[in-house]
Amino acid sequence: xxxxRTTTSPAGAFALRFRLLMSYHDLTLRDIAAAxxxxxxxxxxxxxxxxxxxxxxxxRLAEIFHVSEEYLLTGRWTGGRSQAGEEAAxxxxxxxxxLVRELDSHERQRG
Numbered sequence: 001x002x003x004x005r006t007t008t009s010p011a012g013a014f015a016l017r018f019r020l021l022m023s024y025h026d027l028t029l030r031d032i033a034a035a036x037x038x039x040x041x042x043x044x045x046x047x048x049x050x051x052x053x054x055x056x057x058x059x060r061l062a063e064i065f066h067v068s069e070e071y072l073l074t075g076r077w078t079g080g081r082s083q084a085g086e087e088a089a090x091x092x093x094x095x096x097x098x099l100v101r102e103l104d105s106h107e108r109q110r111g
Contacts, residue, residue, distance in 0.1 A: 011049035013075055016097055018046055021065040036060045 033040045
């Protein structure tokens with residue numbers, strides 16, 4: 001059974017991608033702060049959905065995460081992926097988003 005795609009604000013979608021990429025690359029806020037020459041508190045705002053305004057910072061984040069700036073900002077890959085690949089990626093991201101929301105909800109309940 002296919003779930004319908006959930007609607008997420010652009011800032012919320014950025015935060016989700018940022019957290020997933022941090023986790024995938026096993027990076028901490030401190031690691032990213034050092035690599036981008038920003039304060040840990042600033043990187044924390046990115047993790048919570050504030051999109052960096054500096055193109056240099058976006059370029060550095062894309063480099064750190066091995067993705068394009070477009071992917072960071074929009075979640076869209078550039079290049080030759082098929083329609084089937086796009087749909088599969090969308091389903092995976094839906095599942096990951098649901099998982100992150102459930103984990104966030106669980107953390108708030110424990111809080």
